[in-house]
Amino acid sequence: MKRNPIYQKDELLSNRSPILPVLMLSTNAVLAFLVLINIYSVSGNAAQTGEIRYSAFLELYYILLLLLFLLILLLAPALSAPAISGERERKTLSLLLSTALRPVDIILGKLFSVLSSIFLLLLSTAPILACTLLYGGIRFPELFLFLLFSFLSALFSSSLGLFFSSAQRSSTGAIASTYIAEFLSFGLMLLLFFFLPELSLTPLLYYILLCLILPLLSILFLTLACLRLSPP
């Protein structure tokens, strides 16, 4: 299968930049610190009282998942919003558009590049996340549902970023617009969650609905981004 040249190029340049390694290091350092504090607290408590509070590991698990999810929401716009506007600022976008590449090739290449960076970051946290599974109580289907929703959220946020990136001249403007749109979108999703009984929806049904809507919205924004890049 032919590899997307935009993706290959972005991976090459990303590997030469210290940003991703520093991000991975700091993310894992924070998560590792939290896990160690938690384990220290539980074992300290057990040494004093003879009681092991297994719920502490479950609490830790949810905290780590929340932190990872917030990290995705912070990272996806930061990586995707400068993708096209950065090419425009470097004056390389018109060179790319003058080649045999189609706008969709450029957009998909950028999307894969962003998602692979996020995936790499998530993968690097797997050993630390696995610590919370040591004592059980967490079912793999739950973990799978979280990973699926995280992936779809990353896809949606990246699509928003690519859309604003293709629409705006400056990276700063694109990043700001993407964060605002993302904040409003996820804020609305969170708000709706509190009104599920009024909407006659169960949490599972709501989750399924989001898993259907997020990809559709992603496709919409990616299509709009391609149209923005197409010659008038």
Added chain:
Amino acid sequence: MIELRAVRKSYGSAIALDGLSMHVPEKAVYGLVGPAGSGKSSVMELLAGLSGPDEGEILVDGLREGSERRRWKRRIGYMPDFSGLYPEMRLSEYLEFFSACYDIPRARARQRIGILLDQVGLRGKEFQRLDGLSRGMRQKLSLARALLHDPKILVLDEPLKDLDPGNRYELRQILSELSSEGKTILLSSEMLTSISEICTDIGIIERGRMALEGKLSEVLRKIDASNPILILVEGSITKTMQILKQDPNVKSIGIREQELMILYEGSEGEEAELLRRLVSSGIMVRSFHRERGNLELLFLQLTGELRERRITGHEAESDLSKG
């Protein structure tokens, strides 16, 4: 090879091209010349497929703009007037990346890159980072990038801009070589003299319209007949100006110190009569001759800048009359 028919292009309320028609023959080296803002870059961007015309038609090697855009892009090598680079990349990586953008298989791309680096004089710089390249090297790299997919047509937007004389000469040599290989080259410039040496055809564009177009030799032949007369006089030129203004064949006067440049539409006999009138009026005429074909002057005439010079000449005359 390249045909633009009554092309109109606007960017918001600004009209870049206003019914432009242009013809670039196959294997020609066509110089598109015009002042800043005349529409040169807009023409280049249309041909590179970066935008489409609002009205009119564009044909490249028989392909119509719009419906056959991908095939069209493979026939054209585009070099803009800026060098878009990825500073962290190495020269060879940059060319390999753009080869991949044209679906050129890696092995063939490497072979092609080797040939191009020799051709543009960048052999030995393969592993140099792009942020360390000089302006001349960037232009050569940009040209190499435009040649990767071996296009039939090269569209070069101000390729000689901001280059020192040495690099300009080198690039002109490379373009001449490419022309002898059978490529059709369209290059734009504000610097007439530098491109007229390599061009076979010329088009002068002004305010989005073609002012003059044709084979360079034919254009020069045309202007030979309408080139100015240079008159060098001693002493005050006020009296000279009075005599010249009385002659109905004098269409415009330009003054530079003791030298007058007049556009004169008259026969050789009438020219001789004008000279006789000047001399018999007691004016010390040191030199009186018709200038050879001058593309620069033609450009100034066609783009209206000579009219501005004429106004300046009359202002100078009124200053002289006060003095």
